[in-house]
Amino acid sequence: MSSHAESPERVTAAVIGLGSMGFGMAQSMKRAGIEVVGYDITSAAVERFAAEGGRSANTLRAAVANADIVVSVVVNAAQTEAVLFGADGISAAMKPGAVFVSSATMDPAIARCLSEQLEALGLHYLDAPISGGAARAAKGELTIMASGSPQAFAAARPALDAMAAKVYELGDAAGTGAAFKMINQLLAGVHIAAACEAITFAAKQGLDLDRVYEVITASAGNSWMFENRVPHVLAGDYTPLSAIEIFVKDLGIVQDMARAERYPVPLVAAALQMYLAASGAGMGRDDDSSLARLYAQLSGAKLPGQEPNKA
Amino acid sequence: MSSHAESPERVTAAVIGLGSMGFGMAQSMKRAGIEVVGYDITSAAVERFAAEGGRSANTLRAAVANADIVVSVVVNAAQTEAVLFGADGISAAMKPGAVFVSSATMDPAIARCLSEQLEALGLHYLDAPISGGAARAAKGELTIMASGSPQAFAAARPALDAMAAKVYELGDAAGTGAAFKMINQLLAGVHIAAACEAITFAAKQGLDLDRVYEVITASAGNSWMFENRVPHVLAGDYTPLSAIEIFVKDLGIVQDMARAERYPVPLVAAALQMYLAASGAGMGRDDDSSLARLYAQLSGAKLPGQEPNKA
Structure with a gap:
């Protein structure tokens, strides 16, 4: 899980979606020593993140190029699918062995489907819906209801530790967290x-x-x-x-x-x-x-x- | 509020309905030094109460003849109306100035109506629905949501103190408790x-x-x-x-x-x-x-x- 970027000892993460939740989650990871790159379709959100010292990227694929962990903090299943497989979708750009941590609330069947598609590409998927609100996101005190393979949990661990006060580990298959x-x-x-x-x-x-x-x-x-x-x-x-x-x-x-x-x-x-x-x-x-x-x-x-x- | 019965210093109460709640409420009042007479339409319930040292009566009117406080622990509005105004109904037998403490869950409009009828007869009505279950009834730790005139509260006070851990005093009109x-x-x-x-x-x-x-x-x-x-x-x-x-x-x-x-x-x-x-x-x-x-x-x-x- 070492980063190939400029600081070889540090884990690198990308946060997709810098709204009230994603912004706080990105800040919590930065505080924990993770190298964080932020991305949002709204340039104002990216600028706000940059203004507080965050690194940002102009495209989805650039955001995830060096990431060991991609934390997706978008609204729903459709946005999650677009992030992964749409135009500029990241599934083709993520590093081999990297993990996609999906926090959007969605139908468990869709979570299972997305997980299978990513695993077929040599990537990991952690089904990781969040609860707790923006204030707890900013403090790194979310609750995460997570399920996925042991490899997905292991790869995501630094991010989970940084973002959550409580991580429920609910099984080894995507969909259970959802x-x-x-x-x-x-x-x-x-x-x-x-x-x-x-x-x-x-x-x-x-x-x-x-x-x-x-x-x-x-x-x-x-x-x-x-x-x-x-x-x-x-x-x-x-x-x-x-x-x-x-x-x-x-x-x-x-x-x-x-x-x-x-x-x-x-x-x-x-x-x-x-x-x-x-x-x-x-x-x-x-x-x-x-x-x-x-x-x-x-x-x-x-x-x-x-x-x-x-x- | 002194009793005219054999122990002139003691408050006398009648409990109408000796089911799981009423039995415990009667026992709690006895423990607090109130002279309690129990009544139930089921003779088995009366016998169980007598077996534990309770005084009982064979008719509703006999049960309330000396009572300063009548606590009604029946199931609904219809039973409450029957206790007050049915055959053997007690409204004509209660002592002047005595209080009827009504614990059945009912439409507030019916509670207001019953209260007006009793007040016209020179009696008091305390709208006093209970919550807490049989175990807390037996320990004298019910919650009571009560409303009624200051006179109704004053007359009922010894029973309320004996039966409840918490009495919410919700207003001076019957119906608010309901x-x-x-x-x-x-x-x-x-x-x-x-x-x-x-x-x-x-x-x-x-x-x-x-x-x-x-x-x-x-x-x-x-x-x-x-x-x-x-x-x-x-x-x-x-x-x-x-x-x-x-x-x-x-x-x-x-x-x-x-x-x-x-x-x-x-x-x-x-x-x-x-x-x-x-x-x-x-x-x-x-x-x-x-x-x-x-x-x-x-x-x-x-x-x-x-x-x-x-x-």
Whole structure:
């Protein structure tokens, strides 16, 4: 795993996608002594990375030319496929024996397919969905749900150690990490919708919402998402930390997976319709707690800081 | 609030309903020095209470004749109405100034109506839904979501202190306690259904379910119910701690309230259909985690300890 670049002792990594997550992950790797090259299709993101002392590249293939580890921090399966196999795709440019660490949330079947294609080319693939948000990405404290061959884990290890507080090693086949992530997204997406359905129903009844939050977070009705998202509703602040569109995407993946496996998901289906309605009503890029505003619009309930008919 | 019975210094209470919750609540009050008379329509329950040294009565009216506090621990609004106003109903037999502490989960509108009727008779009504289960009832460590007049709270105080680790005082009108409880039940019922939808979907994909439990309970997809109920599924043990029928009832109340208020509850509606299907498939009296068995039946997923087609 030695680098052939200018510092022969150092591991070299490329980070593809310098958004809020990728930027922090690249910085965490730099702090850990990894030689990092960053790439993004948005030049502003590349410039921001360069301004903080990061090395950057102008093309995907240039970014990965010397990389022992390529960490892909793009949005979905389609972008991941484009990075690997599209125009300027890196699968033909990666060093033999290098590992592609794929962090996008996707259908496990696609993760398996991508892994097989890369292995046929003499490359490794680590299925490595992330959770934790931008703040933890910047601190190198993500949670990673990873699966892949022992060789893929070994090659990716320096990056995993630098980026994550916790790495779940979930098996030796790509797809298992993705499947665990989808189970988490199923629950997270349904719980946000339930939290918004409940807190706005409390508002509709004229209950003291701060008191509802106090009682529920100490009761059997609590969830991680209720505790985390309802404060956004109580503050009337829908600045996006995680957007409605994320769950349009992720619950859509769950629903597609479940349909393919002949598995019924009535709660996911109900929740997805609400995310779609919120997006259709103009809130797609707002915080996912905007579902509460949707319920308020649909019922005349009054939420803190909220104009009755604001979309 | 002094008792006119044989020990003039002691508060006297009656407990109506000596099931798993009421029995423990009566014992907790006895331990606190309250003179307790127990009543149940089932003679076996009365005998069990008497066998442990409890005083009992053969009729509702006899049970409450000397009571400063009547704690009603019946199943629903209909039973509560029957206790108060049915044949042998106690509203005509309670001591002037006594308080009726109503713990059944019910529509807030019914709680308000019952309170108004009792107050017109010179009695007090405390809307006091409980949570915590039989073990905490026996230890006097329930959570009570209470609302009512200051006089109702004052009269009920010795019983509340004896029965509960935490009493939320939620307002001076009956119905508010019930409304808080329904918000909790909305979330609890949806979260159990989501937990069962998710863990059985994981089984359908062949994931290691113990590992799923480990990862999810440490992730943003966690809920109090996922953490509490999924172990029943992992053990294949559906011995009822809380039955499917409880949520057929409680989500039914939420749906009725929401319909009356023109408030849409798509997640509640989806979850309620699953509880109804589980009940219709013969699991109504089994543990509410039996929703996982329903999902398995509907998909061919294999759960621990489970015959593929067992109802």
